Amino acid sequence: MLKRVPTSDIELGMFIHKLEGSWFKHPFWKSRFLLTDEKTLDSLLNSDVPSVVIDTERGLDVRPVRRDATGGAVADRAPARRPMPSPAPRLRAVAPAASADPYAPTTTAKEFGRCRKNMVHVGRVVSRVFLEARLGKAISSQDVEPVIEEVYASVQRNLYAFNGLLRCQQDNEYVYRHSLAVSALMIALARQLRLSPNDMRDAGMAGLLMDVGVGQLPVDEIPPQGDYRALPPDLLEQHVLLGHALLKSAGDIPPRVVEACLNHHERLDGTGYPNKLSGLEIDLFGRMAAICDCYDNFVSGGAGRPALDPAEAIRALVAMGPKLDRDVLRAFVETLGVYPIGSFVRLRSERLAMVVDEDPADTTRPTVRTFYSLILEKRIRSETIALANCFGEDEIVGIADLTGLDIPDVTDLRASILASFGREAA
Numbered sequence: 001m002l003k004r005v006p007t008s009d010i011e012l013g014m015f016i017h018k019l020e021g022s023w024f025k026h027p028f029w030k031s032r033f034l035l036t037d038e039k040t041l042d043s044l045l046n047s048d049v050p051s052v053v054i055d056t057e058r059g060l061d062v063r064p065v066r067r068d069a070t071g072g073a074v075a076d077r078a079p080a081r082r083p084m085p086s087p088a089p090r091l092r093a094v095a096p097a098a099s100a101d102p103y104a105p106t107t108t109a110k111e112f113g114r115c116r117k118n119m120v121h122v123g124r125v126v127s128r129v130f131l132e133a134r135l136g137k138a139i140s141s142q143d144v145e146p147v148i149e150e151v152y153a154s155v156q157r158n159l160y161a162f163n164g165l166l167r168c169q170q171d172n173e174y175v176y177r178h179s180l181a182v183s184a185l186m187i188a189l190a191r192q193l194r195l196s197p198n199d200m201r202d203a204g205m206a207g208l209l210m211d212v213g214v215g216q217l218p219v220d221e222i223p224p225q226g227d228y229r230a231l232p233p234d235l236l237e238q239h240v241l242l243g244h245a246l247l248k249s250a251g252d253i254p255p256r257v258v259e260a261c262l263n264h265h266e267r268l269d270g271t272g273y274p275n276k277l278s279g280l281e282i283d284l285f286g287r288m289a290a291i292c293d294c295y296d297n298f299v300s301g302g303a304g305r306p307a308l309d310p311a312e313a314i315r316a317l318v319a320m321g322p323k324l325d326r327d328v329l330r331a332f333v334e335t336l337g338v339y340p341i342g343s344f345v346r347l348r349s350e351r352l353a354m355v356v357d358e359d360p361a362d363t364t365r366p367t368v369r370t371f372y373s374l375i376l377e378k379r380i381r382s383e384t385i386a387l388a389n390c391f392g393e394d395e396i397v398g399i400a401d402l403t404g405l406d407i408p409d410v411t412d413l414r415a416s417i418l419a420s421f422g423r424e425a426a
Contacts, residue, residue, distance in 0.1 A: 001056045007049050012041055015059030020051045034059055103156040108341075108357040109425030111161035112418065115154055119165070122147050126176045126208070133246060134215035141205070141252045148204045151180070155187045160358045163188070164341030167299060167310060168414040175214055178296055183207035185292035185332075186285075192335040193288075193328070206260035206285050207292060209253070213243025213261070237273045240265055256285050264289035267323040287325040291317060291332050294324075299342075307410075310340035310355075311399050337363035342414055344400035350374040352400045354414065356421040359388040365395070369421050371413070372405060379407065382420055 002017055010016075014035050035041055044052075054062070106114075125147050133139055154162040162184040166177060186207035190200040217231070217239055244262040247253045263277065263286030270278035272290070282290075298316050301307025308316060314333055317324065336358075339345055343355040345368060353368035365387035373380045385394055407413055
């Protein structure tokens with residue numbers, strides 16, 4: 001049974017079902033957990049969370065309050081905090097297994113499946129937030145909490161799967177898919193930079209909301225599918241200022257998220273907009289956002305530009321030279337790998353393959369799935385090769401050129417290869 005209790009009444013052994021109040025006022029990424037250690041209890045008691053909802057079927061209930069003859073409450077607990085009781089059958093039965101940890105590491109293939117199930121719901125939430133912003137409703141941090149939690153948890157379970165899946169599926173609404181992709185990239189990059197959990201949370205929110213100002217642009221100016229990048233430059237630049245004003249007026253959006261919205265189109269050499277900032281005038285989130293935003297734009301294509309292969313997009317970022325922070329870019333490449341998931345590569349064996357997984361120990365030798373033979377000039381039966389563990393059987397010699405080959409549309413090809421990889425790994 002669910003029961004709302006004041007935070008001051010919580011004890012070890014209770015199962016926390018929900019933390020009440022603003023999402024940014026509590027120190028936890030998890031919203032549901034069995035309270036088993038003093039450190040977590042102290043953090044919760046010292047937080048600004050006014051009350052919590054406990055699940056009495058999965059943990060301890062609140063102690064009953066006795067009353068004296070006059071009806072007054074009589075303390076039924078010692079002044080000192082009660083230690084956690086010794087294991088009892090009820091607690092042993094409900095204690096979560098290791099696999100229940102929402103952040104427990106998992107394989108890329110398994111996380112692909114999990115992401116597919118959650119993507120529809122996540123996309124609907126983002127769509128609703130952007131729509132309500134267009135209609136004039138103020139954005140609340142709690143509106144996007146479910147999305148950030150879902151993306152954050154996915155990145156913790158597997159660093160590569162969320163964005164890899166986005167690379168290999170088609171979405172009709174550019175701005176929503178772009179926001180989800182940049183949010184995941186920002187969280188992954190923040191993790192690579194060893195930022196704190198709260199910083200990772202803010203980074204993900206910055207990625208998700210930095211283009212929310214698009215909804216404030218004139219409706220009749222937005223091209224089909226929401227790809228606002230085709231707008232005239234003077235109109236395009238307005239989305240940054242409009243988004244900044246919208247988030248600033250919300251009241252509970254972290255200041256660094258608001259600032260990242262303003263600065264994600266600034267460039268280190270001063271050629272960006274809207275304020276022509278340069279160097280250290282641009283905050284860390286702004287420098288991170290510039291890289292994540294550019295990368296996703298490169299691989300998405302549109303606005304008169306072809307979509308780049310993910311590996312080509314990495315090279316395009318490097319070619320931007322002094323416009324981007326080199327140290328942050330280095331961390332970004334280490335995060336995604338030299339050949340990110342979805343990249344088409346040419347192997348020494350004269351086969352073409354798509355990258356389907358990464359090896360954190362060696363990002364130059366990912367796991368690939370073959371699909372075409374240049375020698376036979378035809379599609380071949382797919383084979384999955386972990387290049388880091390194939391003992392020299394094969395290796396990547398470059399990015400694949402798919403021009404003129406008898407193969408399906410690139411988007412369909414990526415989706416089918418990823419699906420077959422998932423079935424094989426299941």
